[in-house]
Amino acid sequence: MTDEPQPCGLTFAVADLHGRFDLLGDALEAIDTYPAGAFVRTAVFLGDYVDRGPHGAEVVERLVAGPPAGWRWVCLKGNHEAMMALALRNPDRLDWWIGNGGDATVASYRERQDEIAGHLAWIDALPTMHRDAHRVYVHAGIDPAVPLAAQADRTLLWKRYGRDDDGGHRAGEGERHVVHGHDPDEAGPRLLAGRTALDTLAWSTGRLVVGVFDDSRPGGPIDLLEVRRRPA
Numbered sequence: 001m002t003d004e005p006q007p008c009g010l011t012f013a014v015a016d017l018h019g020r021f022d023l024l025g026d027a028l029e030a031i032d033t034y035p036a037g038a039f040v041r042t043a044v045f046l047g048d049y050v051d052r053g054p055h056g057a058e059v060v061e062r063l064v065a066g067p068p069a070g071w072r073w074v075c076l077k078g079n080h081e082a083m084m085a086l087a088l089r090n091p092d093r094l095d096w097w098i099g100n101g102g103d104a105t106v107a108s109y110r111e112r113q114d115e116i117a118g119h120l121a122w123i124d125a126l127p128t129m130h131r132d133a134h135r136v137y138v139h140a141g142i143d144p145a146v147p148l149a150a151q152a153d154r155t156l157l158w159k160r161y162g163r164d165d166d167g168g169h170r171a172g173e174g175e176r177h178v179v180h181g182h183d184p185d186e187a188g189p190r191l192l193a194g195r196t197a198l199d200t201l202a203w204s205t206g207r208l209v210v211g212v213f214d215d216s217r218p219g220g221p222i223d224l225l226e227v228r229r230r231p232a
Contacts, residue, residue: 009040013137013211015181018203019053019104024062026227027210041071044130046181047078047139051101053203057108060119077126078139079157085123128156134218140182142169168194177219179211196220206231
């Protein structure tokens, strides 16, 4: 878990790239040209960089390389990174991963075999949560009744919210808005009182929406940046 408040900053949340290296490049450009003034510019990537889309290896390689000067990046683990790491170390889980989009990732590493070990080490080190004064960022969701430090990885990586569940997190540490991906909605993002769900099924639709959050103000995004490419 990362916990480094940036009181004079903007945070840009990017969800579920799933191998769409083209959309990652467009999102980085949109963030870079966003008028942030003197604000610290933080990008939080909400996990699921691999599987389904065609260029998972390239997405991971770009994130491993790190941010441009003047940026701060936080890369969180998604359930697909967890599946990939488990399957590559446990052959009995390989079919499970392949059946959940891992075949596209295997293909993307075909000419990059020498990078797999380093990428797995990077995946192993990814945090599952990032929080600031007003929000908590995760891949899938939060148990609202459990303190943040006691959240189970299964919840953070795999939780599915009810469609109209607008709860955030309130368990003993002050109220926080939850920002997550994982729940695909072509018509998204879903902007609710206690949470923002940013997964727009970008790997298939070609439509990625980046949430822009003011670190000094509670609640949902102050802006949304939409980038589009050809659908899969």
